[in-house]
Amino acid sequence: MGELVYQALMQSVAAFFFAVMILPAVVIFLGYLIYIVVMCIRELKKK
Structure with a gap:
């Protein structure tokens, strides 16, 4: 059970x-x- 809680905690x-x-x-x-x-694009439009 502790391993399941640990995995859930690490995932969160x-x-x-x-x-x-x-x-x-x-x-x-x-x-x-x-x-x-x-x-x-602005610079290209200037030229």
Whole structure:
């Protein structure tokens, strides 16, 4: 029974870590990539 509780606890800790650390980093990175693409398109339209 203790092993089952331990597995459930580790799974919830991993999900919490993913939601708090990885997800915001991915969102920021994607926003940065979109910003680069938009700025490149603006520069190409100027010429």
